Amino acid sequence: MSRYSDAFESQTGQVAPEKAAQLDQLFDQIARGKALPPRGQQAVALGLTAHTLNDPHEDPPLFAYYRWVMTHCFQSGQVNELTARLIGMAFTSANIFATNLPQPLTLNPWQLKPMLDFPLKNTQAVVIENNGVFALLHQEYPDWPLILQSGNDFNDVYVQLIQRLEDRGMRFAYLGDLDSKGVQMADQFARLLKQTAAEDVAALQTPKDVRIWLADMGRKDPHRTRQLKVVTPVYQAEMTTIRLFGKFVEQEQLMGIYEKRIGEWLDAGK
Numbered sequence: 001m002s003r004y005s006d007a008f009e010s011q012t013g014q015v016a017p018e019k020a021a022q023l024d025q026l027f028d029q030i031a032r033g034k035a036l037p038p039r040g041q042q043a044v045a046l047g048l049t050a051h052t053l054n055d056p057h058e059d060p061p062l063f064a065y066y067r068w069v070m071t072h073c074f075q076s077g078q079v080n081e082l083t084a085r086l087i088g089m090a091f092t093s094a095n096i097f098a099t100n101l102p103q104p105l106t107l108n109p110w111q112l113k114p115m116l117d118f119p120l121k122n123t124q125a126v127v128i129e130n131n132g133v134f135a136l137l138h139q140e141y142p143d144w145p146l147i148l149q150s151g152n153d154f155n156d157v158y159v160q161l162i163q164r165l166e167d168r169g170m171r172f173a174y175l176g177d178l179d180s181k182g183v184q185m186a187d188q189f190a191r192l193l194k195q196t197a198a199e200d201v202a203a204l205q206t207p208k209d210v211r212i213w214l215a216d217m218g219r220k221d222p223h224r225t226r227q228l229k230v231v232t233p234v235y236q237a238e239m240t241t242i243r244l245f246g247k248f249v250e251q252e253q254l255m256g257i258y259e260k261r262i263g264e265w266l267d268a269g270k
Helices: 003-012 020-032 039-045 060-072 109-115 131-140 156-167 180-192 207-217 233-245 251-268
Strands: 091-094 105-107 124-128 146-148 171-175
Touching: 003 020, 003 060, 020 060, 091 156, 105 109, 109 156, 124 131, 124 251, 131 146, 131 251, 156 180, 171 180, 171 251, 180 233, 207 233, 207 251
Parallel strands: 124 146, 124 171
Antiparallel strands: 091 105, 091 146
């Protein structure tokens, strides 16, 4: 047994997988801050197949254990590894950084460090869940500061940049689908922030707005309106409303409202 497997078993009530001890060497290296090769090479060095630490289907119990330890025993950004993964690890934004490069700008993990303190063009940003809504808003309002949430799964690059932007004075508002998963994502985003109240993050899409929009244009769907766990009170209120109504509203339905509200919010912050 090791401190990692002990923590896993005591906190989850589950038995650590048979190969758990093989990962102790890797976890100890992470704890010491050792620079690591790409994840496939890490796995092979431990006597595992190359996909073990990337593919949940390769060895499901060991992968679940690995992800639990990485999430609960180490802080975000603590792992010093050379990534071979680019898809799903990007940070896409428009008019956030003061650069002459064409917008939107998509950053990959290799670009993270120099961008943490790169000069800013704006100190407000609207975070958009949906790819299509982000693209359309950028096309119609090419000077608006926007950040795309979709497709990054709150990866380390995204989290570090968002938290660093907040440290530098960036104000955020979040817009997403008004269904259970969309509200859960908004709650997760709000909890990334250390200095910003969740109510401020929800300023463009308040619990009162949710009630009105669900009543006016909501569509019935028991799966998309099921209860999911959220933590912050403002998003708990929105989740409860969605569950009680049994209805959802997608971002595309709110484009006209978004255009007016985003413009007013940006103007008020200048």
